[in-house]
Amino acid sequence: MLAEAVKYAAARLRGQGDPHGHLAQQVAIWARHKRHSAAWEPHLARCRGLALSAARACPEGSRRTALVLGPGLLLDVPLDELSALFQTVVLADMAFVPEVRARANRLGNVQILQADLTGCLDRLPEAGTQPLADVLAELAAGLPGVDFAYSANLLSQLPLFALDALPPEWGEEQRAGLAAALVRQHLQGLAALPCPACLVTDVIERGLRQGEVEYEADLLFGVDVGLTGENWIWDMAPGGEAVPGLDVERVVLGASTVRPALA
Numbered sequence: 001m002l003a004e005a006v007k008y009a010a011a012r013l014r015g016q017g018d019p020h021g022h023l024a025q026q027v028a029i030w031a032r033h034k035r036h037s038a039a040w041e042p043h044l045a046r047c048r049g050l051a052l053s054a055a056r057a058c059p060e061g062s063r064r065t066a067l068v069l070g071p072g073l074l075l076d077v078p079l080d081e082l083s084a085l086f087q088t089v090v091l092a093d094m095a096f097v098p099e100v101r102a103r104a105n106r107l108g109n110v111q112i113l114q115a116d117l118t119g120c121l122d123r124l125p126e127a128g129t130q131p132l133a134d135v136l137a138e139l140a141a142g143l144p145g146v147d148f149a150y151s152a153n154l155l156s157q158l159p160l161f162a163l164d165a166l167p168p169e170w171g172e173e174q175r176a177g178l179a180a181a182l183v184r185q186h187l188q189g190l191a192a193l194p195c196p197a198c199l200v201t202d203v204i205e206r207g208l209r210q211g212e213v214e215y216e217a218d219l220l221f222g223v224d225v226g227l228t229g230e231n232w233i234w235d236m237a238p239g240g241e242a243v244p245g246l247d248v249e250r251v252v253l254g255a256s257t258v259r260p261a262l263a
């Protein structure tokens with residue numbers, strides 16, 4: 001807890017705001033990753049490997065900007081390799097810890113972009129009753145030639161912060177409707193980008209007691225991603241860490257590009 005408090009304070013002291021709790025979540029992920037780095041590594045290596053092979057498939061003459069969505073702590077991002085492959089790498093997230101900013105600075109061609117990838121967090125609850133903007137199109141329009149995008153374990157997280165910002169008067173159905181709309185907004189935004197867009201996302205959470213499934217939860221609010229890709233298990237919180245007595249794992253979907261399947 002002390003290490004987490006110090007990490008959080010260090011980021012805040014260097015000017016990183018936290019209006020919706022994204023920095024706090026990143027610090028919590030940092031702490032959990034430290035506790036379970038060995039259990040997480042197969043998942044993280046698979047994410048990095050998939051993103052890298054998708055990036056390498058971009059034609060050599062079209063490697064201007066690689067856009068990484070939800071890079072967080074860069075655990076699942078092959079940043080050095082993307083930096084070597086593309087003229088520019090843009091990291092778009094709501095918060096950045098100082099270590100990530102420093103790593104980006106050292107590479108020289110990596111830009112940090114603090115942005116809300118739902119486009120509505122600051123305008124909730126009103127914005128939750130209106131059509132959602134095409135945030136990714138707006139983002140890409142402001143960048144010099146996006147030739148590759150990688151959505152890095154972001155999709156299932158997008159609705160959570162929005163749900164937290166809603167008042168108690170919002171009923172379950174209305175909440176679930178907004179959450180599903182945010183999932184669809186991201187998927188459609190990726191599919192509409194003028195480049196290959198690699199998606200890695202957790203889709204299902206399972207709690208297991210001695211290997212037997214005790215609960216299973218849909219992390220995408222009923223939205224069918226409609227993609228075939230690779231599936232694997234992320235051993236997220238073994239040994240009762242998140243839920244007493246249970247090993248919590250997530251089923252992950254990785255697709256090297258969302259475009260053909262959704263076109």
Ligand SMILES: C[S@@+](CC[C@H](N)C(=O)[O-])C[C@H]1O[C@@H](n2cnc3c(N)ncnc32)[C@H](O)[C@@H]1O
Pocket residue numbers: 022023026029070071072073074075076077092093094095115116117118119121152153154157158161
């Ligand atoms: C589960 S983490 C992804 C793991 C991350 N790629 C890593 O390696 O640390 C989800 C990331 O999405 C970001 N995120 C969540 N909602 C967001 C939003 N509305 N706009 C931008 N980033 C968001 C969080 O700040 C966090 O870094």
